[in-house]
Amino acid sequence: MLGEYPISGQRAVDIAASVESAVGDGKLEPGQLLPPMRQLATELGVNPNTVAAAYRILRERGVIETAGRRGSRVRSAPATTGRDDRRVDVPEGVRDVSSGNPDPALLPPLAAVFTAAAAQGDAEPVLYGDAAVEPELARLARAALDADGVPEGPSAVVSGSLDAIERVLTAHLKPGDTVAVEDPGWGSTLDLVPALGLRMVPVRVDDEGPLPDDVRDALAAGARALIVTGRAQNPTGAAVGAARARALRSVLRAHPATLLIEDDHGHGIVAVPLHTLAGTTRHWAFVRSVAKGYGPDLRLAVLTGDTVTVDRVRGRQRLGPGWVSRILQRAVVRLWTEGAVDVGAVAAAYDTRRAALIDALARRGVAAQGRSGLNVWVPVPDETSVVARLLHAGWAVAPGARFRLGAPPGIRITVSALTVDETEPLADAIAAALGPTPVRRYA
16 A cells, blocks of 8 residues: 555545645655556456546546556546646735735725625615526626727636636546646636646747747647636736737647637736737637626626637526626625726835836846736746745745646745835845855854
8 A cells, every 4th residue: 555544445435535635744655656447446446447437537537647658656646636826925023025916005995896896785685587697797797808909709707717717628628638737827727727627738938928839839739728817817917918929829829729718917917018819719608707897706707718718608507607797796896886996096005116126126136027917036056945045044935836737837925915125135045045145263
């Protein structure tokens, strides 16, 4: 058996659940070799085909990987562990610039709009069988999409961007299919894709978004879907520019069967224009969340796309939660119509803080990325060392391992609440952390 952990079960689903539970609890570690199928079948007293089916379930769930005669082992980053485990514990007295959160001071007050939305709900209660989307929300969202050049399509309201991405992927793909993902990219997406039993192929990212040659190679190699962040890419701050969008559309036109998912992560917090890729392929989805501009607890995103994709999402949603609260939708309508967020002012505030840190780092000879949004990405030679030295200096940053597949090491710094007085000391600390480790001499 595997150390002191006995795999149990008589059915394939039970054996798979036993292994997955052990991985999630840390009893089976990443990289640990599993027993050969025939050996485990003998120990459990089951048919080898049962163990083979269990291992297949685990592969599709992203928990294990198989390398021919070298056997099956727990993935180096199994879906059950999640990248949130790679967060830094922030000790008391350390300044946290690792969270990825917006500045609470730039979020709108919510009490009045929810009071009004609840009162509207009392007067016009939503009942089973009513429309899933608030008509005024759909109208306002469509007008904003039209202004940004997003193609016409039906709409749905879902519980945030990640919910949208999951629903679109499962609407079209099956376990074992490959998805091209940004690298570095959003850690939650990098957890979600293997958790759905899908494979990932990394696509490198620069300040202008995914590299067209990498996308071309991934699609030519059989990737069935591509996930792209249009603006304020997490963690690098990339934003797809006009020239890059033309190049990516050219690549996608050569692969019209690709499922394109575009996440406008910067909606409501950036001033850089959107250069959408939506509509280039037969099946596509475009998603906008209100989380960054209006508050992370407002679990609402608007999804549009081709008719088949949105219809499948709506159909599956009806069999699950049914709809996103219409009270929440009405509150968001009021936030939009009352101009609760001055997008230009919010974007300018984040731009100023981000540019100040990048400039301060540049003066110290430290290269950094961050064209839009809340974060700055700094390449580093050794994440563990740099993160530890910054903690010692009083700064908590996010280790790049949360966001990487094959990309070089880096750290992510959230600038959303960074003050003017903090910029120079933080840049000093980063430059020092990237310098040579002091040599200790003992008499």
